[in-house]
Amino acid sequence: MSLALPRPPFASVVLALLVLLALVIVVAIGAGSVPIPPLRVVRLLVASIGEPWSGPDADAELVILMALRVPRVLVAAMVGAALAVSGAQMQGLFQNPMASPDVIGTSTGAALGAVLAFVFGLASAHMAWVPVLACLGAALSLAAIYGLTTRRGRTPVAMLLLAGVALNSLLSAATSFVISLSWVRYEVAQEVVFWLMGGLDDRTWTHVWMAAPLVAIGLAAAIALARDLDLFTTGEEAAATLGVDVERAKQRVLAVAALLAGTAVAVCGVIGFVGLIVPHAVRLVVGPSHRRLIPAAAIAGAIFVIAADLVARVALAPLEIRLGVVTGICGAPFFLWLLARYRREVGA
C-alpha cells in the first residue's frame, strides 16, 4: 500500500470529525415517528440543561427527546467509540489489519457472558453483572485467540481468521446450548435473543450510566497505551529493546480491548464490523500512529454507529431494521475487499 504522505494536519481532522459528530447527533435525535427539526433539537437540548424534563407539565417533545432519543444516541456513540478503539487496539496488537472484536470471536465471547448473566438470574439481581460477565467473556476469548495464533508478536492472517471462525462457532454453539436450556422461560429467551441480534431499541439512561464509566476508562487507558502499540509495528523484540515492557503492555492492551468490546456488547449486543471498518478508514486519513488513530477512531466510530442506527430506524420506517443488519451490509463487502487485497498474505 503506498500512501500519499504527508497527511492532513491532525487537528483539522479531529475538528472535522467533531463537527460531523455534532451534526449526526442532532439529526439522529430529531429523526423518528415524531420528527423534530434540527434547530428545535438544539434549542430543546440547551433549554433542558439543569431543568427537569419529566413531570406532569413537561413539554411532550422534550420528554420524547430526553427519555427515548438522547439515551439511544448516547449509547450508540459509546458503542461505536468502544468498538472502533477496541478494533484499532487489536489490529495493533496482532499487527494484522483483519483483527476486530467480531471477526476473532471477542464479541461472541462477550455475548455468551451477557447471556449467562441473564440465564443465571444475576442480571435481575443487579444490572452490573451484565457488563462484568460480558467483559470477562471478551477477555477470555481474546486471550485464547492471542495464545493460539501469535508467535513472537506476529500473527499470520490466515491463522487469525481460521482461529476466529472456530472460536466464533464454539462460542455460538455454547450460547445456543445455554438458550436451549432456558427456552422454557420465555422472558429470559427473549432477552437472550436481543444480545445475539444486537440493537439499540429501548436503550435507556440505565444503559448510558452503565456504559459511560467503563467506556471512559477504556478510552483513557487506550490512549495511554498508544505509543507502546506503535512500537509493536517492527516486532516484539524490537519493541523490547526500545524500552517497552512487552509482556505487560500486551496484557494491558488485551485487557483494555476486552473491556471496551465487552462493554459495547453488554449494552447493545453483537454489532458486526464496526471495529474492522472504522480503524481502517481512519488509518488511511491520519496514519497508523495510535496516538492519533485511537482518538480519531473513537469519534469516527461514534459517528458511524449513530448514523447506522439512524438508517436502521428511518430507511423502512415505521419498520425498524436491526442495527447489526445495517453494519453488516456496510461491513461484509468491505471485509471481502480487504481479504482480496491481502490475498497474497492469506495464501490464496
Place this chain on the structure above:
Amino acid sequence: MSLRVEAAGMSIGGRWLLRQATVQVEPGRLVALVGPNGSGKSTLLRLLSGVWAPTEGTATLDGTPLARVPRRGLARAVALVPQDTHIAFAFSVREIVAMGRHAHLGRFEREGPADRDAIAQAMARADVTAIADRDATGLSGGERQRVLIARSLATDARHLLLDEPTASLDVAHALDVLALCRRLADEGHAVAVAMHDLNLARRYATDAVLLRQGAVVASGPAEQVLTPSAVGEVFGVSVTIATAPSPDGSSIYVFSRR
C-alpha cells in the same frame, strides 16, 4: 563501558542454542559474529541486548547484570536492529526513526527540541533524510534496513547490535551499511554485527567471534580469528586467500567445496 556475556548459554525447551559463550563488545570496536546458520549468532545478540536472559552464565552492562538494569535505561544504552525488518502499517520513515526516542520520553510527553535533533541527526547519519516522509512499508529492503539503523541511532545508545543487516541487501547497499557501522565504531560506538559474508567481515570488522553449533570457536582481533584454516574448519569448506586487484589491494577468501 562495555557490554559482555560471560560463560553464557541459552536453552529453550531442553535444546541448547548457545553454550558457554564469552563475548565482549567495547567502544571503538566492530565485532563481527560469524558462523553457519544455526550456530548461535542471533541468540548471542539476544543475550547481549537483554531480550533473552541467559540460562547459564551472565550478561552485563558495565558490570551490572542486564536483568538489574532498568528497562528504559537499557534501551538508552543498547540498541538492536532485528533481522526481521517487516513493518506492518504505513508509518512514515520519520515516525519509525522517532520510535527510537521512546525510552527518553514519559508516557504522555511529546518530542522536544533535543529529541527532534537526535532524530534528524540519526536520519542524516543513516542517509534516510531524503525519504523521511515516505511510507515505510513501500521501501526496498536496503532502505528499510537503513531506517531501522537510523532508529537505533536515535536512541543515543552507545552499543549497537545488528542481526544480519546485509542479508537482504545488494552489494552496494551492503557496503554502505557496513561502512556506516565501521564509522560508528571509529567514532566510539560499540558495535556487534552478525553476518554471513566473510569477505565483508574481513574487510570491515576490527574483531570477530567465530561460532559453530552454539559454541564460540574463536574470538579476538579479526585478522587472528578469521584465518583461512579456522573459517574453513567452521564452515566445512576449503579456503584460500587471494589478493584482489582492487584499488586498496585487499585480499579476499576464495571458497571451494572440500
